Structures are given as structure tokens and as C-alpha cells.
Amino acid sequence: MEPASHGLRESATFDRATIHAIQRAAETGTYDIRGWGAKRKLPHFDDLLLLGASMSRYPLEGYRERCDTDVVLGARHAKHPLCLATPVTIAGMSFGALSAQAKEALGRGASEVGTSTTTGDGGMTPEERGHSKHIVYQYLPSRYGMNPDDLRAADAIEVVLGQGAKPGGGGMLLGQKITERVAGMRTLPIGIDQRSACRHPDWTGPDDLAIKILELREITDWEKPIYVKVGATRTYYDVKLAVHAGADVVVVDGMQGGTAATQDVFVEHVGIPTLAALPQAVRALQELGVHREVQLVVSGGIRGGADMAKALALGADAVAIGTAALIALGDNHPKYDAQYRELGSAAGYFDDYQDGRDPAGISTQDEELAARLDPVEAGRRLANFLRVMTMEAQTLARACGKAHLLHLEPEDLVALTIESAAMARVPLAGTNWIPGEGL
Amino acid sequence: MATLIDLVQTPVRELNQALHAPEATSWRILNPRGAHAVACGIREDLAVDIEGHVGYYCAGMNQRATVTVHGNAGTGVGENMMSGTVRVHGNASQSAGATARGGLLVIDGDASARCGISMKGVDIVVGGNVGHMSAFMGQAGRLVVCGDAGDALGDSLYEARIYVRGTVKSLGADCVEKEMWPEHLAELAELLKAAERDEDPADFRRYGSARELYHFKVDNTTVY
Numbered sequence: 188m189e190p191a192s193h194g195l196r197e198s199a200t201f202d203r204a205t206i207h208a209i210q211r212a213a214e215t216g217t218y219d220i221r222g223w224g225a226k227r228k229l230p231h232f233d234d235l236l237l238l239g240a241s242m243s244r245y246p247l248e249g250y251r252e253r254c255d256t257d258v259v260l261g262a263r264h265a266k267h268p269l270c271l272a273t274p275v276t277i278a279g280m281s282f283g284a285l286s287a288q289a290k291e292a293l294g295r296g297a298s299e300v301g302t303s304t305t306t307g308d309g310g311m312t313p314e315e316r317g318h319s320k321h322i323v324y325q326y327l328p329s330r331y332g333m334n335p336d337d338l339r340a341a342d343a344i345e346v347v348l349g350q351g352a353k354p355g356g357g358g359m360l361l362g363q364k365i366t367e368r369v370a371g372m373r374t375l376p377i378g379i380d381q382r383s384a385c386r387h388p389d390w391t392g393p394d395d396l397a398i399k400i401l402e403l404r405e406i407t408d409w410e411k412p413i414y415v416k417v418g419a420t421r422t423y424y425d426v427k428l429a430v431h432a433g434a435d436v437v438v439v440d441g442m443q444g445g446t447a448a449t450q451d452v453f454v455e456h457v458g459i460p461t462l463a464a465l466p467q468a469v470r471a472l473q474e475l476g477v478h479r480e481v482q483l484v485v486s487g488g489i490r491g492g493a494d495m496a497k498a499l500a501l502g503a504d505a506v507a508i509g510t511a512a513l514i515a516l517g518d519n520h521p522k523y524d525a526q527y528r529e530l531g532s533a534a535g536y537f538d539d540y541q542d543g544r545d546p547a548g549i550s551t552q553d554e555e556l557a558a559r560l561d562p563v564e565a566g567r568r569l570a571n572f573l574r575v576m577t578m579e580a581q582t583l584a585r586a587c588g589k590a591h592l593l594h595l596e597p598e599d600l601v602a603l604t605i606e607s608a609a610m611a612r613v614p615l616a617g618t619n620w621i622p623g624e625g626l
Numbered sequence: 627m628a629t630l631i632d633l634v635q636t637p638v639r640e641l642n643q644a645l646h647a648p649e650a651t652s653w654r655i656l657n658p659r660g661a662h663a664v665a666c667g668i669r670e671d672l673a674v675d676i677e678g679h680v681g682y683y684c685a686g687m688n689q690r691a692t693v694t695v696h697g698n699a700g701t702g703v704g705e706n707m708m709s710g711t712v713r714v715h716g717n718a719s720q721s722a723g724a725t726a727r728g729g730l731l732v733i734d735g736d737a738s739a740r741c742g743i744s745m746k747g748v749d750i751v752v753g754g755n756v757g758h759m760s761a762f763m764g765q766a767g768r769l770v771v772c773g774d775a776g777d778a779l780g781d782s783l784y785e786a787r788i789y790v791r792g793t794v795k796s797l798g799a800d801c802v803e804k805e806m807w808p809e810h811l812a813e814l815a816e817l818l819k820a821a822e823r824d825e826d827p828a829d830f831r832r833y834g835s836a837r838e839l840y841h842f843k844v845d846n847t848t849v850y
Contacts, residue, residue: 217842330725330744333706335667335687362841374727374746374765375784379840382782384763388743389683389702389721398662398701402683405642406667 208451219451220359222540222550224352224443224488224510229460231443232494234607235600236616239586247585254581255591258505260482261343261412261435264404268412268435269321269343272301273577274505274592275495277512278440278486279325279345279416281307283360283369284447284540285513286557287314288565289549292516294318295562296569300577305345305507308358308383310372311337318562323414326403328357329383331373335406343436344403345414346396348387348425351444351487354418354458358383359448363543366552393428400433414438419464419487420457426471430481438507439468441487445510447550448541461487461498463610469502478502492579499580500595501611508576515572516565517547628654628675633661641665645691648672660700665693671710685712688729704731707748720757723750726767732821739776742769745786751821761788762798770817772825783835789814791830800839806832 190197197203211219240246247254262268277297282290284307291314297304303321310332316322324341326333338344349355360369360381370377390399400413415429416438429437441461446454465485472478485498486507495506510518519527524534526546532539540550548560584592587599601616602608608615609622629650631641634657641655645668655676658664665674666686676684679697688707695703698716702724709729714722717735724740726748733741733750739757742750747766755773762778764786774792781798787810788801797803814827 220842330706330746333725334708334727335669335689335706338687376840379784380842382763384744388740388762389705389724395682395701398682402663402666402686405639405663406687408643408646409639 220361220448220541221451221454221538222445222447222449223454223538224445225455225458226538227455229443229488230462230604230607230610231460231488232462232497234462234603235497235611235613236603237493237496237500237583237587237599238601240588244588246588247590249582249585252585253590254585256577256581258482258593260484260505261414263412263435263477263481264409264433265343265412265435266408266410267342269303269323271303271321271505273573274499274503275489275573275576276302276323276484276505276507277304278444278507278509279305279307279323279347279350280509280513281309281358281360281447282312282315283307283309283364283373283552284550286548286551286560287312287368288557288560288562289513289516290315291318291562292560292565292569293512294322295566296512296515296573297321299566299570300573302573303342306341308360309369310334311340312372314562316340318566325416327383328385328387329373330388331375331383338403338411339407341411343412343414344407345416345438346400346403346434347416349418349420349440350416350446351418351440351442351458351461352446353449353453354420354442355385356449356453356457357385359541361448361541361543364541364552369552393432396428396432404433412436414484416440418442418444419459419461422459422464423467423471426468426483427475430472430475430477434481436482436484436504437468437472438484438486439464440507441465441485443488444486445513446540460610461485461489462607465498465501465503466610466612472502479504492576492581493583495576496580496583496592496595497600499592500599501597501613504593511572512569513549515569516549517560517568518545518549520547523547628652628673630654630656632656633658633664638662638664642667645670645672645674658697662700665691668693668710679716688712698735699733703733704729704748707731717754722752723748726750730817730820736773742767742786745769749817749820751817751823753821753823755792758795759798761786764788768813768817770814770821770830772823780833780835782839783833785835788833789817789827789830790833791825794831794833797833800836801833802836804832804834806830 258274260269298320305323323343362378412435414436415434417425419441442458482504485503521534523546545551600613653674658678660681662681668691672691674693681700683702685693692711695714699714699718704712705724707726713732718733718737720738723731725744734753736754741756741760745764751770758776765784771790775794778798780801
């Protein structure tokens with residue numbers, strides 16, 4: 188019997204997921220920890236449209252005229268900035284949260300298209316360094332696996348203050364994923380539920396961060412670009428402070444950004460959407476006179492070339508993908524549906540990255556499961572996806588008459604909803620109205 | 627004969643560059659005047675004597691070198707050091723030896739808050755007192771305090787071991803006093819000797835993790 192067909196009405200306030208959450212909490216006495224990012228409906232890049240050229244703008248020929256994609260990150264202070272072939276990078280994800288095979292595949296895929304990958308909480312593995320042409324080394328509060336040799340071996344350093352899935356929260360890695368190798372890299376007992384710090388241990392606040400960045404530059408002889416990554420909250424102020432502290436690149440991660448293990452309540456209720464954060468970041472850079480001099484990388488729910496083109500049009504210099512990259516590797520693939528169902532989930536719904544029993548061999552440390560992921564094949568899939576993203580963005584940019592992806596501009600955008608118009612600071616489609624302007 | 631560098635005349639950048647590709651094994655640094663990041667990122671077995679007070683992150687991420695500060699040190703002295711010896715003859719500000727993985731850090735005077743925070747294998751010997759939250763989330767290594775310890779010592783401790791000769795104002799979550807066994811007295815004696823201290827190991831008490839917070843349990847919610 189389909190309840191609705193008999194006039195039964197589901198509560199909008201107490202929907203089935205809410206009822207289940209209350210029942211689960213009552214049974215277990217603890218909160219839900221899961222992977223993935225915010226699942227609630229949020230204003231996003233789907234709420235924006237690009238204005239293709241017609242009479243007042245001159246389009247470029249799709250298969251004949253160039254639309255370049257290269258981007259340089261970190262030239263402000265670093266002797267060796269990152270020169271990427273396409274403005275889409277792989278976001279930080281840890282070995283520990285992901286299998287060694289998955290990390291290798293991310294490196295292979297990114298390298299094949301000339302972009303960068305990023306380490307995560309837990310340090311750098313030889314697999315990912317060896318298979319990554321460009322690697323960004325995350326400098327996190329926990330400093331797990333942190334050592335100066337890896338710092339010097341990296342192509343850039345990303346000081347992480349937070350991530351979009353949990354701004355203000357530290358990392359977690361549950362005991363089932365703390366294998367001997369992971370424990371060894373993190374200097375922790377095997378099998379414990381690991382807590383990562385939420386604050387850096389040796390600096391507090393932007394003035395201290397400036398000195399920390401100075402130290403990192405001194406240790407690496409001013410060769411490496413220094414990124415500062417923030418979870419999207421008070422983005423306007425955070426970006427200004429990051430620039431004052433000396434960042435070469437600022438990374439802003441919106442609340443749709445993924446996680447390997449975080450409390451569901453945190454993922455869904457802390458932070459702001461990527462769409463709301465990006466214009467704040469651009470405004471901060473513009474007011475400081477460093478827009479395009481300090482590059483802006485935006486992440487959190489980027490799913491394809493359209494999101495990328497719109498983010499670039501709003502003023503980002505590059506985007507980063509995490510969840511989409513894992514899906515490209517094979518996460519949530521229908522071929523594992525039966526096994527997802529055995530775990531109480533299904534293909535398209537699986538978010539139990541914290542659990543370590545990922546049938547796709549990606550978010551696991553189980554050797555048998557991890558062996559299912561062929562790093563070469565998965566890397567090829569990721570490279571394909573990155574190429575498609577780039578081609579999609581080029582298609583849109585050419586339609587707007589742009590010979591380079593970074594030539595896209597806010598004027599190329601309109602909004603479909605009042606909310607997205609207000610957040611993105613672009614007019615509601617068919618009007619000249621940007622909510623809040625001219626008042 | 628030590629190579630002399632006067633930081634009144636030579637920028638810290640030039641000093642560190644020289645220490646990263648050293649043409650001498652013995653160095654004497656004059657007039658640091660609270661400069662930050664002095665002698666950080668050294669990889670070689672050098673002897674570096676700094677005549678005066680230093681700012682943040684002196685000898686940060688040190689590998690193999692012996693760095694001696696003849697003065698006081700600012701925040702994060704010897705942070706994330708991997709090996710070698712860092713010695714401060716005066717006092718140290720907060721987060722001394724933060725996340726350090728190896729080697730020996732000696733502070734002859736007092737160390738401020740969060741001494742040994744998130745330590746991952748370093749040995750730290752403090753001649754005086756340490757401030758609050760020292761050895762917070764300490765994962766490995768030994769912290770020896772010849773004076774007193776402030777509030778919340780060893781909060782959320784993992785496997786680091788702590789020895790305190792004086793009083794402990796309070797213990798942090800999951801940190802407990804443990805019995806001093808002969809092997810602990812022996813390792814403490816070695817640490818004191820390495821730090822050139824003459825305290826009697828028998829006067830110290832040992833603290834470590836109760837390991838009750840190693841797994842998320844609903845019963846622990848009132849502890850945090």
C-alpha cells in the first residue's frame with residue numbers, strides 16, 4: 188500500500204529521515220557520524236545561468252577558436268608557483284580516510300590532465316607523491332604525519348584552518364580505519380577512535396598565522412606557494428585576514444564540501460553555501476587590491492564544468508573537487524548496489540565513509556576491499572572526468588565569447604531565484620535587480 | 627671557530643639560507659632581538675649558539691642540529707622538531723615543542739602554557755614550571771617537569787609519559803597518576819642526565835593516559 192494514495196500525509200517537519208534520526212538517537216545514545224557533505228537543498232550554481240553571446244557579445248567558434256584553460260597559483264611570494272593546465276584541482280583528502288589505492292588514483296588522474304592533488308590529515312604517502320605531478324601538502328592542526336622532508340617535497344603548502352563540512356571542528360577517524368600503517372603515520376595506537384584537533388597547536392589568530400607562514404617560507408626557502416584554507420562562514424573577514432597573514436592562495440570551502448567522518452548535525456547546520464561564500468571572498472580580495480594576484484580556489488559541491496564556469500565567472504581562479512572526484516573513481520557505483528544494501532545503504536545514497544567497509548575500496552583501509560580499486564583504471568576515469576569538466580567549461584566560455592576560462596565574469600551570469608541573486612550579487616534573470624543593491 | 631652572524635646586519639632570511647646549505651658546522655648568532663623563525667628548518671648536524679632572546683618558532687622542525695638559545699624563547703620553540711637538541715637557557719613562551727617528533731628539548735627556566743602540546747615522540751625537560759594544558763593530546767615522548775605543572779596537565783593524553791617533581795594544579799581529562807616502576811626511574815634518570823640536570827628521579831611522580839577516551843562512548847560525554 189502506498190500511504191499517500193490512502194490519504195495519509197507525511198509531516199514536512201517530522202519527515203521520515205527526521206523520524207529515523209530521532210529513533211536512532213534514542214536507541215544508540217550517540218550522534219550520527221557520517222561522510223559526504225551537506226545533503227539538504229541549498230542555493231547553488233544550478234540557480235545561476237550564463238548569458239551566451241548574441242548581438243551585443245561575440246561568441247567563439249566551438250571547434251576552431253582557442254579557449255585557454257591554464258592557471259598559475261601562488262606567484263605572489265613563491266619562487267616556484269604552481270602552473271596548472273586546467274583550473275580544477277583535487278581537494279585535500281587523507282590517506283586513512285581513503286585507501287592508498289584511492290590516493291594513488293587521485294594522483295594519477297590529476298597528473299594526467301596537468302593539475303594538482305592534495306594530501307590530508309595524516310601526512311603524505313609515497314604512493315601519492317610518486318603519482319602526483321603537482322602535490323599540495325596540507326598543514327593541519329593535528330600535524331599527523333607532518334615532517335619537514337615532506338614539506339620540502341611538496342609543490343605547495345596549504346595551511347588548513349577549517350573545511351566546509353565542519354568549520355570549527357576537528358577531524359575524526361574511527362578505530363576501524365586506524366590500521367597499523369595509518370596508526371604508524373599518525374603516531375597513534377592501533378584501533379582507537381582518533382580525534383584531530385580543531386585549532387593549531389602553536390598559533391592562534393591572524394597575527395600569529397603571519398608568523399607561522401613566515402616560518403614555513405623560511406623552512407622551504409621561499410620556494411613553495413602558501414595556501415590558506417578556510418571553511419565558509421565569515422568568509423569576507425577570513426579572506427582579508429588570510430591575505431594580511433601572507434597567503435599566496437586562499438581556498439574557500441563551502442558547506443557542501445565533503446568529509447570522511449563528521450557529526451551529521453555539524454555537516455548540515457554549520458557554515459554557508461559555496462554560492463554565498465564566493466562573492467564575499469572576491470569582494471575581500473578586490474577591496475585589498477589583490478584579486479587575481481592572490482588566487483582564490485573555491486570548493487564545496489562542484490560537480491562539473493557548469494559549476495566550474497560559474498565559479499570562475501564569479502571571480503574564482505580555480506575550483507577544487509572532492510566528492511565528485513571520488514564518484515569518478517567509482518564511489519556509489521551501481522555495480523556495488525547489493526553490497527551497499529547489505530550495509531543498510533544503496534548506490535547513490537552511500538555516505539558511511541567513516542565505517543571503513545566501502546565496497547568500492549575507496550574510503551576503507553580493509554586490504555581486501557581496497558584491492559578492488561585499480562589505481563590505474565580509477566585514475567583514468569578521474570582524468571576523463573576532469574577533461575570533460577574542462578571541455579564543458581570551455582564550451583560555456585566560448586559561448587560567452589571568452590578566449591580563456593578566466594575571462595568569464597559576473598556580467599555573464601544571471602540568477603534564477605531571489606536568494607541566489609542576493610548571494611551571488613548578480614541580477615535576477617530578465618531584470619536588472621540585485622536584491623540589496625540600490626537601497 | 628664558530629661562524630659569526632650578526633642579525634643587526636644580516637637578515638634572518640640570509641641566516642636560514644646559510645644554515646640550510648652550511649659551509650661550517652659551528653655557528654654563533656648575535657643580536658637576535660626577538661626575531662622570529664631563527665635557525666628553523668636545519669637538516670645538518672650543526673652547533674648553533676644564539677646569543678639573546680628569540681621570537682616565535684626558533685629551531686622549528688629541527689633535524690640533527692644542536693641549537694642553544696642563551697636567552698628566552700617565544701612561542702613554539704622547537705616546534706615539530708624531528709631530532710637533535712634544542713636548549714633554552716632562559717624561559718620559553720607557550721607551545722614549546724609543539725607536535726615535536728624526536729630529539730631533546732631542554733628549557734632551563736619555565737615554560738608557559740601548552741608545553742609539549744600534541745607531542746609525538748620528542749623528549750622535553752623543563753627545569754622550572756610549566757603552564758596550563760601542557761602535553762595536551764600528547765601522543766608519544768616524555769615530558770619532564772622539575773618544577774610545578776599548571777591546570778589540566780595531560781588533557782586528552784594518548785601515549786606520552788609525564789614526570790613532575792613539584793605540584794600539579796590539576797589533571798586534564800583522562801590523565802591519571804601512575805605508579806613509578808623501576809623502568810620509569812631508569813628512563814627519567816637518563817632524561818635528566820641528557821638535560822644536564824641533577825634532580826633525583828625518586829622525587830618525581832609519573833602521569834599518563836587512563837585510555838578511557840580512546841573510543842567514543844556515550845558514557846564519556848560528561849568528561850569532555
